[in-house]
Amino acid sequence: MDLQSLKREYALSTNKGIAMFYGGMLIWLILGLVSFVLPKELNAYIYLGATGVFFPVGILVSKVLKIDFFAKNNPLSTLGGLLGALQLFFAPLLIMVGFQHYEWVPFVVGVLTGAHFLPFMWLYDSKAMLFQTIVTVLVSTLVGLLFIESALTLVPFSLMLVYFITAMLIRKEVATLKIQAEPSIAG
Template identity: 40%
Template sequence: MNHTVDQARDNLIATAKKGYPILLGGAIVWLLMALIPFVFAKEIVHLIWIWGLMAIFPLGLVLGHVLKIDLFVKNNPLSELGAFTAAPQAFFIPVFIVVYMKIPEYLPFTIGLLGASHFLPYAWIYKSKAYLIMAIGMGLSSFIIGGYFIEYAFTFVPLAISLFFMAAIVKVIQELKKGISQGVSANEKSG
């Protein structure tokens, strides 16, 4: 299939619904992460932070399936770009392990900041201010809370991140509705 970049972006946006099932999975997992310090010992919480966050992507895929949203748009090169944009997070895992071994108190700072950085390209891919706002909000909250209020970081960093994910979901849905109404208006004008 031969697309211009704009056609590929529009196709990906329409089919994958700007990837909001992944955001929904993230909101759920980060909210659970905010609660785990009340249930588990600190050492277990540290390990859950490293390994538990890997649940976001599979949960997002399951939610996408339930919502009948195709997150793997075939014959669209930008779908592959989205996958390549997400893949570098695997290289973050050794960093998280070293932080866990040396200074585990900084896991919320490190995971939040590095996780936030990978969302920036999605602002362009999905033509979405929601991803930009989320990346900046997630990064700043991880930096401020995780860097300066360390004793509260394992509760308040994931709570803040979950709230940014939820706000991004609301914004993405608004963007999708606006895009649909603009598409209808454009079709009415041409017809």
């Protein structure tokens, strides 16, 4: 099987990682709501802890939706796992920012999260991932720095919207991919 065929198969079996965006919408919603009831500094630490929840929530969502999150039968699954694991190495930076300037946490989490999706653009042949990367970084930067006093509330609600739009774009891409794959399955 050639690389393009492997990528197409991987994208179809994982639904281009859409479970991560559905789970992300839920997490960003919760972070936004929590910002109304907790003191800002404590809320920033909740953000830090929440970064470790995105992956397991994405797996849970994929199980509920019956999506093959890991696509173990595809050699590209290792690459997908490595790309996703990059986030783990941001932890020291996030912890330092959280303890030094907790008000910067929404900006930093948003930028790092957005940037980590860029390689998935290639893996999934996805313009939706490029959209997600660029808009998440822009929104996190603009909202997180220009409205720094309200960033713990505004960034999560803004990113929830970006994740929603990304999920809808991914759904459209997957539907198109399924239509394109049908003739090859029937033939």
